[in-house]
Amino acid sequence: MEPKLDGNAAAGTLEEIFPFEMTMARATCAHCGAANMLGAAGAYMHGMGTVLRCPSCEGVLMRMAHMHGSYWLDMRGVRSLQMSEAAG
Ligand SMILES: [Zn+2]
Numbered sequence: 001m002e003p004k005l006d007g008n009a010a011a012g013t014l015e016e017i018f019p020f021e022m023t024m025a026r027a028t029c030a031h032c033g034a035a036n037m038l039g040a041a042g043a044y045m046h047g048m049g050t051v052l053r054c055p056s057c058e059g060v061l062m063r064m065a066h067m068h069g070s071y072w073l074d075m076r077g078v079r080s081l082q083m084s085e086a087a088g
Pocket of ligand 1: 029030031032033034054055056057058059
């Protein structure tokens, strides 16, 4: 079994893609409708990439990988994603 981390562990990759503080982004789960900060999501790091799971229902929110010079995102588990403009 992969060790379970929290969403902060995935923030580095997310912040290479999105110009926002992604641990503070609020994701609405497509499975259960709960809205949680990505920093509160469960993160599972695989050799192939990272899986973020909803802290409410454990459904997969997002899969991401960075390989061969490309980023790959599967966001079918996120109904909406709300990001605040950077402060200052
Ligand atoms: Zn959920």
